[in-house]
Amino acid sequence: MSPKYRRILLKLSGEVMAGDRGVGIVPEAVSYLAEEVCSVVKAGVELGVVIGGGNIFRGSQAANLHGMDRATSDYMGMLATVINALALQDALEQHGIVTRTQTAIRMEQVAEPFIRRRALRHLEKGRVVLFAAGTGSPFFTTDTAGALRAVEMEAEVILKGTKVDGVYDGDPMSDTTAKKFDELRYIDILRQGLKVMDTTAVSLCMDNKLPIIVFNIKHKGALAKIIMGESIGTLVRD
Numbered sequence: 001m002s003p004k005y006r007r008i009l010l011k012l013s014g015e016v017m018a019g020d021r022g023v024g025i026v027p028e029a030v031s032y033l034a035e036e037v038c039s040v041v042k043a044g045v046e047l048g049v050v051i052g053g054g055n056i057f058r059g060s061q062a063a064n065l066h067g068m069d070r071a072t073s074d075y076m077g078m079l080a081t082v083i084n085a086l087a088l089q090d091a092l093e094q095h096g097i098v099t100r101t102q103t104a105i106r107m108e109q110v111a112e113p114f115i116r117r118r119a120l121r122h123l124e125k126g127r128v129v130l131f132a133a134g135t136g137s138p139f140f141t142t143d144t145a146g147a148l149r150a151v152e153m154e155a156e157v158i159l160k161g162t163k164v165d166g167v168y169d170g171d172p173m174s175d176t177t178a179k180k181f182d183e184l185r186y187i188d189i190l191r192q193g194l195k196v197m198d199t200t201a202v203s204l205c206m207d208n209k210l211p212i213i214v215f216n217i218k219h220k221g222a223l224a225k226i227i228m229g230e231s232i233g234t235l236v237r238d
Contacts (some may be wrong), residue, residue: 032093053080074138161217166234
């Protein structure tokens with residue numbers, strides 16, 4: 001079977017880098033992610049990745065709870081995403097996958113600056129591109145960065161890997177009666193305030209008719225099954 005998608009954008013939360021510990025970087029968790037990505041690359045799918053930094057530093061939380069200047073705290077969060085991207089880059093290369101990290105904040109000694117045409121060329125050559133440092137501007141989440149990069153890279157779908165197996169009308173971790181949605185429209189998310197992505201990211205996907213699939217990245221093989229066309233998680237579309 002050939003993959004359903006030619007090019008995808010994988011959005012990961014920083015917490016998946018921490019495994020069950022919740023904070024920091026756990027090598028076993030990073031190695032697991034690398035193995036999941038390898039299965040996609042070997043199937044011939046072009047892959048970009050945006051990863052958060054919440055396992056290291058969460059900018060909005062620092063601003064809201066501790067009174068830190070929001071712009072400063074957001075920049076600190078962007079730097080956390082670079083650390084995560086470099087860790088994943090190293091794990092992917094240990095698995096034989098050619099990888100490039102591009103950052104929205106210039107730091108040439110560490111990674112390439114984000115240049116759209118260069119990133120597209122990397123994808124065409126079969127390299128995994130890790131997009132770090134969010135959008136490069138404060139007040140925007142890595143969800144918005146994921147939607148933005150997906151549109152810029154002409155991805156066919158955003159795959160959002162989380163710790164739950166889709167979108168629910170409540171918190172499935174604490175509410176056993178929470179109902180899972182198999183499919184949603186963008187406008188449903190905006191109207192109901194469902195916790196999928198922030199409203200800016202959802203609106204950007206809606207404007208560009210870019211579908212979102214929310215799934216549990218911790219389910220081994222789920223990523224590979226999705227790219228082959230299996231119905232897993234929650235599909236968000238027009």
